[in-house]
Amino acid sequence: MSSDLTKNPFAVQSPEHIAAEDVISLFVEDFADFHQVLRTGHTFLHGARGSGKSMIFRYLEPDCQVIAKKCALHQLEFFSFYIPIKETDLRLTELLRLEKERHGSLALNEHLMVVSFAIKMLASLQRISVHASATAAKDLAAFVDGGLKKLLQRGGWSAEIPAIAAEASFDQVRQMATEVMEEVHAEISQFIQRLSLGRNYTYEGALLGFLDFLKPFTLALRSLPFMPKVPVFLLIDDADNLSEEQTRILNTWISSRGVAELSLKVSTQLRYKTYRTVSGQQIEMPHDFAEVEISNVYTSDRDRYGKRVHDIVLRRLQKANIAATPEEFFPPDKEQEREIEELAAKIVEAFPTEGRGHRARDDAYRYARPNFIRGLGGARKASSTYSYAGFSQLVHVSSGVVRYFLEPAALMWGEQSAANDSKPVLSIAPHIQNKIVRSEANRFLTSEFERITQDETRGPDHRDKAWKLRNLIDSLGSLFQSILVSDDAERRIFSVAFSNGPDDEVRAVFNLGAEYNYFHKSSIGKKEGGGRTDLYILSRRIAPVFNLDPSSFAGYKFITNDTARMMVLEPKRFTNSLRAGSSADLVDPPQGNLFGEA
Template sequence: MNKKISEIEKNPFSVSTPENLSAQEIVRLFVPYPEFETLQNSGHQFLDGHRGSGKSMMLRMMCPDCQAIVHNGIDNIPYFSIYISIKKTNINNPEYVRIENELGGIVISEHLLSLIFISELFLSLRSFASQINSQDNQKEKLINFINKDFNQILLMSGWEGEIKVNSSLSVQEIYNESISVLDRIYAKTMQYIKRRAFVKDDILYTGVLFGFQDTLLPFIKLLRNYNILPNEKIYFLIDDADNLTLQQTQILNTWVSYRSTDYISLKISTQLNYKTYTTVSGISIQSPHDFSKIQFTSILTGSKKVRYPELIKRIVEKRLDLYGLKGISAEEFFPADEKQEKCIREIGEKLKAEWSTGGRGYRANDDVYRYARPEYIRQLSGNSKQGHRYSYSGFEQLVHISSGIIRFFLEPAAYMFAEQIEKNGNNNLVSSIEPSLQDEVIRKEAKKLAFDSMDEIASDNHSLTDNEDHLVKVKKLQNLIWGLGEIFKAHIMDANASQRRLFSFTISGDSASLKPILKLGVEHGYFYTDVRGSRDGLGTEVKYVLTRRLAAAFNLDPIGFSGDKSLSANKLLELCVNPKSYTSKLRKIGIDALEENGQISFFEGNNLE
């Protein structure tokens, strides 16, 4: 029999959805993130981060099948987790809109969430029934629980039937009987919701009603009393909670507010678009009183504190090892353009020599870090017509370009690897990626992000819910990004600018009209946000960071950033509406064009460039 070749053995940087990977593949690929230890502690937690940052991988690693491999058996795992992918449910279908506007909508929504949690718990227990508590009386305990307590819970919740199991059934069959009852309850609930869409008048709901405190918690307590659950720590891993409806989100928040962590902990992942932090009664849940929060996307890709470069290095080298390249470092596999780096070092040495008489930093090395690479890019621009261009290559640059998102390193790396293996000949082992090929892929990805991805957002009519036309918003976002790119490029090209390597900006003035555009940009990974002390020393202000995945689109230096640009709300509104006239000024007179020159209305958007 031929051995099945895994995707990693074909391409070490292959990216697969964690839900589609086996437990063995998850454990082989997983590199512990700094936040992973915290996430495994008891307590309700929100895990916030952009798509591709590794949230699902962490949650998947907490599932029993993975933990059993790590801890040498299911009976040794430190907690029992139930993974729930909201994307894979249909609890946010359009039919829910009507019931959510009615008084009984809250009750129906809580019932459905409770039902899904209980069903997934039963499915998880069934999966590990042969491994959990392997004593001879396991079946007897399960039969007693089903016939007595589970029946009682169903009866008190409005179920008119009865479930009876006996010792002639296997443990798997007993679970199947119970899951079948829950499936029938779910089907009847869905029928009711769908039928509501066809009539104007109310229809009386007479089916089963589950709840958190009167069904789910008692259910958990009883399973623990019977020792059917393998451990006292029970975690529900709710992935992609942004996909819940507003009312379902409020219900989940209400569960968080109960602080019932003695029985269960909720681990809730979001893609920075969680709809609300209020409960059904309008009370806000707050950190650290009700939950703790882990922010999983960092703008500081070079920070030793964040350890993102070291994390990527370990991921890359582990994947290379699985591919068969043992002992090859990430830096060796993704080499930089040595000719380019030599020129940058020479510029750096010149800046060091001139620092004592004309340096701008506190130390000579400060000037080298801030100005050597931007100066090389500026000098190179004069040779662009001869075919020379800046090379986006080398492990360090690729790490910064990924902008703190692991997927944005792995996906381009997978493309690079596929092209390199084709270039080498399919039978030859790839031991490194040529700098020119790295640069080519990074430039393609930047172009795709700037154009194709915008088209995809434009086709998504559910990204924003306010009144203004969605296509107009997307166009304004695209204009804003291109305007910002030109501003940052102008600083690179100005040899006298004090800050030449920019990727971030703060806003002065009233930014209310900009917020829907910026929110759309954050949601889709074009901007990252951070909070910093305001320049006047009074309070704080939001800093927006442009993704460095776009560096190649504007010939920017992606390695870190040395400062923030303060831009007026009026200037940003001008970029949203009429970027070409503004960027032409930048090309003619440089960063002096940033001086204010009047105001423009945000709604003068009929003739967007």
């Protein structure tokens, strides 16, 4: 491996454009429920933007699997086709009118989806072109001129497939097949666009469906001599971008049988529109599909997430020939940590008479850092000087999303590289780490929030909802900061659950926050017992804005719907109430913690 200490090892690339060798060297598959993705059967993969869904799909593609498993193409245990929804034109403006007027929109939408998926599948075959021989090219050509032609004709397509030269390469044949499908696509695309002219057009082109085209098309590809005779996965990325009608069509496919041969792996950014089919029936777990929620990894399995980030960073450092552990490369502020250790020692010493927990070290872990932050905000009036540096803190701030670690790390590398004046970057100075973390936190609540405000103006109340979300975030930040510097027994609070409610208006604001990654959504047992209630965990990316301890994720508070409404609609009244009294006046006493810690 050649040394390259000038190239940024933390640069984030779009996974579909990363070479297979680089994917294998960078990908870490150690996360909860990864085995569910590899099993036959339909699977939903939910996660916030940047949580690694597309990277997982890239890893599952055949060129990566051949390297990862150290095997030949025909020895693979499954074969995947990658279908990115964002790179299709399935959201043509004219389609919305088509769906509204309902003249054949289901059939035309399914046809458009099927053709778009087939085009992406043929593009995905390029991943195995290096493994394809001249014989494979002839086999594919025979399929195009035979099986594909028959399937298209059965669907009503009347054009001819061009002759394929005998000496055509695998990629040339694949490209010709793609062009044929693009011609089919052009027919429906032009018809849909003509609808905008307001005339009464009649569609007379091909109509292809999942059962009569896409499924037999997929299985026919699998049966070709050069393909492994294994289950096929269709990796449908960013399915949130489908319209509601298209989502119902996809759900209808999921409700069909034959998952041992063909499985749909569907990724979403927590905005999947519906789980109902075109007939109105609801697909259900585990009968119709399995479900994996990557974003929950941080709330339910924090140590595993930390290990995963550690492994990812270590691989990137090794690829850049940097002989340092992640902890050495991202060192903490030594003076700050020394002072916190001194406070911890005092807590241990006073434990026999003033202890609150079961063990002295538990109290030290719980209270030393909050006491340090309280001291900065007290007589020293220097809360903003708390340093968000050190690998462990950076992991916590990333809030369970790998990209939220890598993107700031890339910025840190750039700033450190400039400061080093052409000298190799062997570690990131704590003050640079802190500067970037604080800058990114402020950006998350300013420029990124402005984008949300703009995105959410389409509906009658969406702008108002964005304003309510900002009120809620500011109120919760103030609440958690007041608890952190209080004398409460549990100060490590970053989560709230409802002792009653929430009503529809409050729930909509919390869910909007979860949709845009300002909250992680989970659940816990109800306060009074019997069933579960929603738990909302504030993103630790915001911790520096409110001078919070980013490791404060074990505890939670129950709030009433009235308190939540005050946060959302009357934030000034809420913060004034905090200043006038104590957090106990607005929330219930702590009910425990998320992980059963002492």
